[in-house]
Amino acid sequence: MSEAHRAAGSVTILTVSIQFQIEARSGRTRTGRLLTPHGEVETPVFMPVGTLASVKGVPQDILEELGVQILLGNTYHLYLRPGVEQVRKLGGLHRFMAWPRAILTDSGGFQVFSLNDLRRVTEEGVTFRSHLDGSSHFFSPESAMEAQIGLGADIIMAFDECTEYPADRERVRASMELTLRWAERSKKYFEEHKHEVPWNRGHVGTVALGCPRERSSSAGDHEVSARQEPAELCSAGQPRAAVSTCSESTQALFGIVQGGMDHQLRRESAERTIEIGFPGYAIGGLSVGEPRALTREIVESTLEHLPAEQPRYLMGVGTPEEIVEYANLGIDMMDCVLPTRAARHGLLFTSEGKISIKQARYAGDAAPLDPNCGCRVCQRYSRAYLRHLYASNEVLAQVLNTIHNLSFYLDTMQAVRHSVLLGKETGSSCVRSRPKP
Amino acid sequence: MSEAHRAAGSVTILTVSIQFQIEARSGRTRTGRLLTPHGEVETPVFMPVGTLASVKGVPQDILEELGVQILLGNTYHLYLRPGVEQVRKLGGLHRFMAWPRAILTDSGGFQVFSLNDLRRVTEEGVTFRSHLDGSSHFFSPESAMEAQIGLGADIIMAFDECTEYPADRERVRASMELTLRWAERSKKYFEEHKHEVPWNRGHVGTVALGCPRERSSSAGDHEVSARQEPAELCSAGQPRAAVSTCSESTQALFGIVQGGMDHQLRRESAERTIEIGFPGYAIGGLSVGEPRALTREIVESTLEHLPAEQPRYLMGVGTPEEIVEYANLGIDMMDCVLPTRAARHGLLFTSEGKISIKQARYAGDAAPLDPNCGCRVCQRYSRAYLRHLYASNEVLAQVLNTIHNLSFYLDTMQAVRHSVLLGKETGSSCVRSRPKP
Numbered sequence: 001m002s003e004a005h006r007a008a009g010s011v012t013i014l015t016v017s018i019q020f021q022i023e024a025r026s027g028r029t030r031t032g033r034l035l036t037p038h039g040e041v042e043t044p045v046f047m048p049v050g051t052l053a054s055v056k057g058v059p060q061d062i063l064e065e066l067g068v069q070i071l072l073g074n075t076y077h078l079y080l081r082p083g084v085e086q087v088r089k090l091g092g093l094h095r096f097m098a099w100p101r102a103i104l105t106d107s108g109g110f111q112v113f114s115l116n117d118l119r120r121v122t123e124e125g126v127t128f129r130s131h132l133d134g135s136s137h138f139f140s141p142e143s144a145m146e147a148q149i150g151l152g153a154d155i156i157m158a159f160d161e162c163t164e165y166p167a168d169r170e171r172v173r174a175s176m177e178l179t180l181r182w183a184e185r186s187k188k189y190f191e192e193h194k195h196e197v198p199w200n201r202g203h204v205g206t207v208a209l210g211c212p213r214e215r216s217s218s219a220g221d222h223e224v225s226a227r228q229e230p231a232e233l234c235s236a237g238q239p240r241a242a243v244s245t246c247s248e249s250t251q252a253l254f255g256i257v258q259g260g261m262d263h264q265l266r267r268e269s270a271e272r273t274i275e276i277g278f279p280g281y282a283i284g285g286l287s288v289g290e291p292r293a294l295t296r297e298i299v300e301s302t303l304e305h306l307p308a309e310q311p312r313y314l315m316g317v318g319t320p321e322e323i324v325e326y327a328n329l330g331i332d333m334m335d336c337v338l339p340t341r342a343a344r345h346g347l348l349f350t351s352e353g354k355i356s357i358k359q360a361r362y363a364g365d366a367a368p369l370d371p372n373c374g375c376r377v378c379q380r381y382s383r384a385y386l387r388h389l390y391a392s393n394e395v396l397a398q399v400l401n402t403i404h405n406l407s408f409y410l411d412t413m414q415a416v417r418h419s420v421l422l423g424k425e426t427g428s429s430c431v432r433s434r435p436k437p
Numbered sequence: 438m439s440e441a442h443r444a445a446g447s448v449t450i451l452t453v454s455i456q457f458q459i460e461a462r463s464g465r466t467r468t469g470r471l472l473t474p475h476g477e478v479e480t481p482v483f484m485p486v487g488t489l490a491s492v493k494g495v496p497q498d499i500l501e502e503l504g505v506q507i508l509l510g511n512t513y514h515l516y517l518r519p520g521v522e523q524v525r526k527l528g529g530l531h532r533f534m535a536w537p538r539a540i541l542t543d544s545g546g547f548q549v550f551s552l553n554d555l556r557r558v559t560e561e562g563v564t565f566r567s568h569l570d571g572s573s574h575f576f577s578p579e580s581a582m583e584a585q586i587g588l589g590a591d592i593i594m595a596f597d598e599c600t601e602y603p604a605d606r607e608r609v610r611a612s613m614e615l616t617l618r619w620a621e622r623s624k625k626y627f628e629e630h631k632h633e634v635p636w637n638r639g640h641v642g643t644v645a646l647g648c649p650r651e652r653s654s655s656a657g658d659h660e661v662s663a664r665q666e667p668a669e670l671c672s673a674g675q676p677r678a679a680v681s682t683c684s685e686s687t688q689a690l691f692g693i694v695q696g697g698m699d700h701q702l703r704r705e706s707a708e709r710t711i712e713i714g715f716p717g718y719a720i721g722g723l724s725v726g727e728p729r730a731l732t733r734e735i736v737e738s739t740l741e742h743l744p745a746e747q748p749r750y751l752m753g754v755g756t757p758e759e760i761v762e763y764a765n766l767g768i769d770m771m772d773c774v775l776p777t778r779a780a781r782h783g784l785l786f787t788s789e790g791k792i793s794i795k796q797a798r799y800a801g802d803a804a805p806l807d808p809n810c811g812c813r814v815c816q817r818y819s820r821a822y823l824r825h826l827y828a829s830n831e832v833l834a835q836v837l838n839t840i841h842n843l844s845f846y847l848d849t850m851q852a853v854r855h856s857v858l859l860g861k862e863t864g865s866s867c868v869r870s871r872p873k874p
Contacts, residue, residue: 052825052826052829052831053822053825054826054831054832054833056831056832056833057494057832057833057836058833059813059833059836059837060817061813061817081825081828081829082800082821082825082828082829086800086801086821086825089801090801090803090819090821091803096819096821096822096825097822098817098818098819098822363519363523364523364526364527366527366528376496376498380497380498380535381535382527382533382535384519384523384527384533385490385533385534385535388489388490388518388519388523388533389489389491391518391519392489392518392519394489394491394493395493395494395832395835395836396491396493396494396495396496398832399494399496399832399836400496403496
């Protein structure tokens with residue numbers, strides 16, 4: 001408890017995790033601010049994937065410059081390398097990777113389920129073999145929570161079963177029920193162990209600056225009195241150890257809605273997950289091979305059953321067009337490997353459509369990659385140069401391509417936020433709640 | 438001719454290439470300023486190698502931040518990919534790679550001679566096979582000049598034969614004589630074609646700002662009236678096309694001294710190369726397998742015979758200790774793949790010695806790579822993180838390792854410059870010419 005808080009004698013100290021404030025609505029789209037122990041995130045937000053504590057090829061200060069406010073880390077990968085205990089001993093993921101802003105980790109479930117032949121699911125959890133060396137490992141809701149607490153992301157995910165597609169109704173129900181039981185176990189373990197997050201274990205110098213001001217409980221969860229910008233306090237040029245963390249805060253555990261492509265089961269999954277109670281909810285089990293129209297349908301119908309005032313996270317999507325579409329349905333958070341993975345294959349997203357930079361037609365093209373893009377790549381380099389780097393297997397190709405694609409995704413989300421805010425300013429942002437089907 | 442120059446009616450316009458001004462001496466060490474059509478270079482200078490128009494993994498703006506004032510490009514590699522004509526049509530190497538500061542290209546000779554079984558040398562030139570696809574190519578002094586003029590670096594190198602080591606005296610003499618004949622042919626072709634540099638062919642917007650002020654010939658070649666900092670005029674944030682070039686300037690062709698490990702032949706090579714006449718001289722044919730003590734001996738004795746007031750470039754060296762040693766002998770320019778190549782293998786240079794970051798001992802090491810280094814890598818990341826990136830084959834490992842190693846090399850040279858300048862200020866910088874042997 002800082003002196004400032006002590007002085008304010010009437011303030012009740014809460015162990016806050018996240019706070020979510022919706023700022024404006026336009027149709028079903030909404031913009032908001034998600035306060036985490038490591039900074040504020042403007043929503044709707046696209047979260048770049050930093051699988052192994054690195055967004056492949058991009059230094060952290062460039063991510064900051066791009067305006068990345070939250071990164072996603074993969075528990076399965078980090079569990080294998082460098083190992084949770086290693087990260088925990090070094091103060092958690094933020095400090096380990098020198099990233100002062102917010103981080104979300106997945107539960108490892110999705111990656112483990114992707115291993116197909118290398119896994120075995122029981123009530124207790126999942127036994128799987130490492131894709132690296134074939135060694136045998138076991139994830140349960142409890143061990144997945146333990147791992148995510150050790151990694152110390154701001155937002156962590158319940159351990160779920162990602163139902164395969166296609167699957168018959170009985171299989172989807174059974175899988176959904178398993179996910180619900182695992183959600184309860186995840187929450188139970190988390191509640192009992194959340195104080196073990198590395199921020200609270202003396203590994204992190206207690207930097208109270210920039211923490212969200214704890215408020216009396218009567219103020220409501222989604223109202224925030226002060227902006228929190230620890231990222232600014234910890235940018236390059238500051239001392240190395242300046243990853244600031246609110247010493248009194250904990251992580252936030254999100255629940256995951258499953259239920260396959262069945263509207264009724266999605267509804268049931270949503271309602272029973274909400275009954276367990278989480279500060280935010282994810283929609284899982286989509287983008288698993290189903291047609292995009294079906295994805296949209298399930299997203300729409302699931303959103304009907306999620307609390308309007310809490311953050312909603314759609315996992316593993318999508319193309320630039322899709323992330324706009326989902327944001328417009330009322331999704332607040334998304335992640336996808338597409339912009340970073342496509343960049344490594346020379347596939348670049350621009351305001352004029354997709355460009356495969358490897359094509360010979362760009363060899364003499366002096367124009368910028370995207371004439372409407374303000375990113376450092378488009379401001380400096382020509383298509384001819386980017387094509388040369390790619391054709392010559394130069395590492396800089398991956399670096400620059402990734403920077404541009406991320407910039408394009410972040411700009412895309414910013415445009416959504418702006419249009420909602422403009423809508424509000426022009427008076428068209430009244431909440432139009434959609435009639436239930 | 439700009440209006441400003443027209444107004445100064447009494448000034449004689451010269452087609453300047455480079456100007457070299459020695460600023461201070463301490464012992465045999467000297468600091469200077471090398472003015473090129475693309476900015477000023479403080480000497481002694483280490484030139485990072487950007488083989489294929491990229492310092493592998495490092496964006497150009499980070500090179501600028503590191504203080505890189507001159508890059509080296511490899512003609513052989515650029516000739517194969519993307520091809521000289523492609524670069525020429527795009528306005529030359531500076532514009533192609535969006536690098537506004539100085540560039541030096543080698544002649545392609547050294548790479549071609551490294552091909553061993555894939556080449557055949559005649560009086561006319563060298564026939565060689567591409568390491569990429571085995572296709573047959575031919576370099577002569579004339580075609581090597583044509584390629585380097587097309588690439589448009591600020592400083593280009595005569596086509597020479599790099600004598601193998603060991604070699605008997607007859608072989609060394611014959612090779613040296615060939616290099617001398619090729620030097621004459623290189624100069625002849627260059628003088629007849631230097632106006633063809635892409636800067637003067639309408640590909641580059643004529644940006645006269647920042648050009649070295651042309652002076653009347655009586656003012657002396659190594660005296661400079663005005664600082665030139667086009668790099669500052671063209672840094673990130675400026676419009677893409679802002680690579681500024683002095684429209685009235687040309688490239689500078691340097692001669693190369695050969696002569697193997699024979700003091701007498703080195704002297705003869707130096708004297709006869711000087712007779713041909715170049716604005717700068719390189720010492721070639723070293724670092725080819727000979728013991729380091731012998732390298733130093735040959736460098737020392739060759740330097741005796743090079744003009745004191747012109748830049749001296751030692752090709753292809755060395756370790757951090759060696760570049761200090763050679764600078765202290767009076768070398769002004771050096772290049773080497775060591776810092777960048779070692780970085781890719783996890784070998785990092787620090788003020789406390791070399792570190793192999795792949796070692797398990799660093800897995801839990803929260804300290805910065807080099808506590809005495811101010812680079813963006815050491816300021817932000819821990820050894821544990823760098824070790825994790827390397828062990829996980831993350832591309833960011835190469836990016837960060839290269840940035841640090843380059844920073845270490847550049848800082849090393851800056852320390853040499855500072856110590857000479859300090860020496861001068863404290864009155865100890867009188868020129869102590871070394872007695873001839």
